[in-house]
Amino acid sequence: MAYEAAQLPRDYRWNFTALLVNDICAAVALTFINVSSVLPAFVGQLTTSALTIGLVGTVFRAGLLLPQIVVARMMADRPYKKPFLLAGTVGKVFLGFIILSLWAGLTNHPTPMLILFFTCLGLSTMGDGITNVARYDVLARAIPLRRRGRLIGFSQFISGISGIGIGVFVGWSLRTLGFPQNYALLFSMAGVAYIPAIAGLIAIREPAPQAINPDIQADLQDRAGWLKLLIHDKTFVRFMVCRVLLGTMDLAVPFYVGHAEKVLQLPTSIIGTFVIAQAVAGALSGIALGFMCERRGPRRVIQTTALVTMVGPVFALAAHLIRSPFLILGYPIVFVILGFANSSWMIGCYNYIVEIAPEGMRPLYLGVGNTILGAMVVVPMIGGWILERTSFTVLFSTTAAMVAISFIVSLSLTRSPSETTVECAV
Secondary structure (H helix, E strand, O other), rough: OOOOHHHHOOHHHHHHHHHHHHHHHHHHHHHHOOOOOOOHHHOOOOOOOHHHHHHHHHHHHHHHHHHHHHHHHHHHOOOOOOOHHHHHHHHHHHHHHHHHHHHHOOHHHHHHHHHHHHHHHHHHHHHHHHHHHHHHOOOOOOHHHHHHHHHHHHHHHHHHHHHHHHHHHHHHHHOOOOHHHHHHHHHHHHHHHHHHHHHHHHHOOOOOOOOOOOHHHHHHHOOOOOHHHHHHOHHHHHHHHHHHHHHHHHHHHHHHHHHHHHHHHOOOOOOHHHHHHHHHHHHHHHHHHHHHHHOOOOOHHHHHHHHHOOOHHHHHHHHHHHHHHHHHOOOOOHHHHHHHHHHHHHHHHHHHHHHHOOOOOOOHHHHHHHHHHHHHHHHHHHHHHHHHOHHHHHHHHHHHHHHHHHHHHHHHOOOOOHHHHHHHHH
């Protein structure tokens, strides 16, 4: 059922385009420095420590998630969120420091390079965390749920298709150029891609704030009232349990590349294939999940994601134990699953949380939810600890079991009000 023009928010098409540009270009930038493959491989050039390699995912997620509750509380009672949205873009300055250090040859001194890299990675992603809280609040007001799935799905499709070429480029640079020039080039390309992404944020025309329920307004003014409201929201609590369990997929993520190279004896250039596999999967699943969200709502997307995500660690486990050429050559399937899962976060989880949050509480729901997820930053390091103390068999088995539990919990999620409206309209 198509929306009539009068039913769409003011500046809908303008904001749709601005958000689309931001989504695509930011995704392209992150493909050049893929957190699941490129960054762990880069750190692996400087150290053999599994804990340090696992720190990549920890620092990335800590910077992105942990500061959000503070930022959310600051912006909760502010009618307009765009100033916060733009303030976070300053974090990209720190990406520039990494680029300069790589071209300057700081990698000749691994310890200082690692310190600078992890510090700048954390500060850069902190800026993204600030931007994201404001961005999702603006997104919820600027793009209705019935149109949000196509925005996210279309952006992921375009960035995913672009990722095919980027994956080829990543494979070529890692295979052809010497270290650290190959990684310096990849980080530089990411920096260039962030320029139009920031321009898209600047172009957004923030919709006027909506009326807030007086009871909720009183809770916002009470320092503890808003927190009590969240704690007693059973829908929110159940969703967070599911999301935390699903996040344990990151136990194994930083170690798939090392497993492929060092255990299965695949060449380093296979990283380019992994990037392509992840990008293609992200592109195709973005369209499919976007359609699913518009037709069945974000709850169905979450349930599907939990079910499909189990395939990744199970396949890696099978390849590790059986060692058949068929399974080894099929190892990119693991990154197909990662691409699918990464495409689902915005379409499923973020859409769900902005829909269950009352007006005026959206930044706090996002901030508290992401801060809780911030505790999950230790998961990759726990994965490293499990790997060093046990084996890949235990690591992959544990990951698959935890994700399976998240699927069971996802079946108990309730419909949001907007989701019910969507299903009735279909």
